[in-house]
Amino acid sequence: MRLRAWVAALCGVLALVAALAAGHLVAGLIAVNASPYLAVGNGAIDLTPVELKDFAVRTFGTYDKLVLLAGMALVLVVVSALAGLASRRSVWPGAVVITLFGVVGIVAVAARPDLGAAALLAPLVSLIAGAAVFVALHRAARPRAVSAATGTSRRAFLTTGAGVVVGSALAGVGGQALAGSKNAAASRAAVGPLVPARTAPAIPAGTDFAGLGTPSFLTPNPEFYRVDTALTVPQVRAEDWSLRVHGMVGREKRYSYQDIRDRPLVERTITMTCVSNEVGGAYVSTANFIGIDLADLLEEAGVQPGAEQLFATSVDGWTSGTPVPAALDRERGGMLALGMNGEPLPLEHGFPARLVIPGLYGYVSATKWVTDLEVTTWRARRAYWLNRGWGEQAPIKTQSRIDFPKGFATLPAGTVRISGVAWAQHTGVARVEVRVNNGPWQDATLSREVNVDTWRMWYAEITVPAGTHQVSCRATDRSGYTQTQERVGTVPDGATGWHTISFTAK
Incomplete structure (x- = not known):
């Protein structure tokens, strides 16, 4: 007899949770990066094309890794549920998927340059735990003729599932506690x-x-x-x-x-x-x-x-x-x-x-x-x-940026103050200019210089009538170089181009 669809899917998802929690617990004893979930995530980062990494940084900023982990979790849950659904008649399809997950975890941990052979214990335990829980849940959920009228199989499945949830929670919390036992924060405070x-x-x-x-x-x-x-x-x-x-x-x-x-x-x-x-x-x-x-x-x-x-x-x-x-x-x-x-x-x-x-x-x-x-x-x-594919020497390029007003802001017509920052580390910023609507460049007022390895702030006052306007800025460093208008991306050695924003005056 076949398992009900929701029961079969839940078998796969709970097996996944148990596998990840068990791996995280063992990783807490060895090294947190040995956790299969994190190892696969780190491997994904390493294998991601540069262009996609740039997109993630631009789009999500410091939340890029959180987005990656959330995306991985969603994919794992969906695949695990599908593996459970494929196992409504037999445990074997799900067992094969779990084994493949385990192999991916083992390979990811083995590829980490900061982990030794002992770290392989974490994905191995994860694989064993996932397979064991999947088989146990599948057996508990399988209908039996003698219990069809009493619902014993459902109670057995729910009891086993509850035990898996509690055990996984304890393993996950325990792994996190072990990982934090080194307490770098306390060391820093000391x-x-x-x-x-x-x-x-x-x-x-x-x-x-x-x-x-x-x-x-x-x-x-x-x-x-x-x-x-x-x-x-x-x-x-x-x-x-x-x-x-x-x-x-x-x-x-x-x-x-x-x-x-x-x-x-x-x-x-x-x-x-x-x-x-x-x-x-x-x-x-x-x-x-x-x-x-x-x-x-x-x-x-x-x-x-x-x-x-x-x-x-x-x-x-x-x-x-x-x-x-x-x-x-x-x-x-x-x-x-x-x-x-x-x-x-x-x-x-x-x-x-x-x-x-x-x-x-x-x-x-x-x-x-x-x-x-x-x-x-x-x-x-x-x-x-x-x-x-990034550059070898990587000197920082002379750049400037407009911080106020923000793009698409609405300001009163008349005198508008534009402000921002410029940098040309190890050379020094000598000059910043702004222009409005492709008009002539005008000098901005520079802040005091601290040293050639630090940025300088600037501002300029412009007069604009009502309407939509564009403002651009450019910096000149102490070597006499003025930043180029040519717009290129960050790869292979840093972006170039003038920063331009639009605003509306009323």
């Missing part, structure tokens, strides 16, 4: 204040026009842009963290968190920009970073002739490659940063330590949760984004 021996110059008055619509000069930590490939924020305690420096060096070195913190710390004011920042985009922010000179660590190791790339690896296996000359350039001021805006790095911004190298897009200069630095060549090692 670090205490980071006091630099060399503080950054005080931010003078007049460095922003926040009252006119620009951002504040320093970006508060919760508002600092975040773009990374991590589905879950790595939880690394300071006491467990270490940094290895090796490769084409005279002496391999390893440092603990305390080794770094005990050194004289330096504070620098730096504007960072993501290569995924579209023209007019928000992925640019400024902070006071506290840490040590990256050049000190490299010189202690002794960089050998012929070295071209500093290949950095995060605790979650993500990699980036920085040109060695930029990493060694003391004038540029690359840092191994421990702090941000007067406090230890937030977890989502790389605690315990990250790289910050001014003037280069983040995908080659800003590895968060960094744990390994290998001095090597471009040919020997290929970093995460380099393998996906």
Whole structure:
């Protein structure tokens, strides 16, 4: 006899829930990324074409990973329900689907660069749990002649299903508790204040026009842009963290968190920009970073002739490659940063330590949760984004953006104040101009410059009659280069073009 359709579908869905919960529980004991659900999600991110990733970042911003996980969950539920429906007469179709799910989880975990062989236990347990629960539910739900009149099979199914739900909930909560037992937040709180021996110059008055619509000069930590490939924020305690420096060096070195913190710390004011920042985009922010000179660590190791790339690896296996000359350039001021805006790095911004190298897009200069630095060549090692068609050197391009008014705003006719921000890290912004309706360019008033590695705010006053108007802006850096009008996307080395908005005057 066949199972009822809703019962068969529920068998598949509950088996999925049990499988994922069991895998998450075991992953909590080993490493959270060993959870099959997260491993498959991370694998999906790695395999997603660059264009689709750019679309996700543009469309969903920092919620792109949440959208991915929700989409995966929906697909898994639908497929599991269909597998259950295909098993109304026999358990085997669903068992085959569950096995395929398990194999995908095992492959995803095995492919993770940050996981060892022990992590394979999580997807293996997930597979066993899913198959066992599916078979048990299917047997409990199968009608029996002796119980047809009493409804015993229905009660057995509901009882078994309730047990699966409770057990899955306990396993999921237990896995989450185990994953959080390392308690990186408590470790961060215990670090205490980071006091630099060399503080950054005080931010003078007049460095922003926040009252006119620009951002504040320093970006508060919760508002600092975040773009990374991590589905879950790595939880690394300071006491467990270490940094290895090796490769084409005279002496391999390893440092603990305390080794770094005990050194004289330096504070620098730096504007960072993501290569995924579209023209007019928000992925640019400024902070006071506290840490040590990256050049000190490299010189202690002794960089050998012929070295071209500093290949950095995060605790979650993500990699980036920085040109060695930029990493060694003391004038540029690359840092191994421990702090941000007067406090230890937030977890989502790389605690315990990250790289910050001014003037280069983040995908080659800003590895968060960094744990390994290998001095090597471009040919020997290929970093995460380099393998996906992005540029090698990645200097940040001179850009500007309009922050006020917002596109399609309605304002009173007459005098209108336009304001925004410009950046040309490691070169410096010399000039910003605006124009209305393709008319002549006029100079904007610039805020005070803090240093060449930070953004500058600007504003300009224009007079417009009633009607719809377009305003564009462009910046010129201290080398004399004026940003191009040519509009190109972010791939392979950053977007270009003038930011233009439309507004209506009444």
